[in-house]
Amino acid sequence: MAKMVGEDGLVIAADLQDVMLRGLMKRARRAGVADRIRPHLTAPDRIGLEDRVDFAIACWVIHETPDVDAAFRELATILKPGGRLFVLEPKSHASEEEFGKLLAAATAAGLSEITRPRSVGDRAVVLECPLASP
Ligand SMILES: C[S@@+](CC[C@H](N)C(=O)[O-])C[C@H]1O[C@@H](n2cnc3c(N)ncnc32)[C@H](O)[C@@H]1O
Helix, strand or coil, rough: CCHHCCCCCCCEEEEHHHHHHHHHHHHHHHHHHHEEEEEECCCCCCCCCCCCCCEEEEEEHHHCCCCHHHHHHHHHHHHHEEEEEEEEEECCCCCCCHHHHHHHHHHHHCEEEEEEECCCEEEEEEEEECCCCC
């Protein structure tokens, strides 16, 4: 992601565990992109960002959050109007039924399904935050 956003872009890397963020920053320094990444330590039940982002990725994490409905409600507030969220969940942790519940939680939070990218080992969806009213 840090390579994709380019020199003027910013990636906010959010995780509950400081050790994960430290490992990420070590790899980022090796790849020469650390200056484009801001590590952010979350609480278990709150991401706690003031920023608004164009694009967010929740990779293999939603099933670990204590309250999926609350997680999507907060993610919806972090996206800019028209911003997109890519959710990826391992099939081993998300049955078709569980993924359906996840999508219902995302929809209840005001996010719309755009597409479901195919993935062999994962279930995936791209969601969009509504545009602000004119
Ligand atoms: C399976 S790992 C995936 C890590 C990373 N997203 C990736 O794709 O490589 C799950 C990660 O979710 C983090 N996590 C678990 N519960 C969380 C929560 N409530 N808020 C934020 N991060 C959480 C864990 O610390 C862990 O790093």
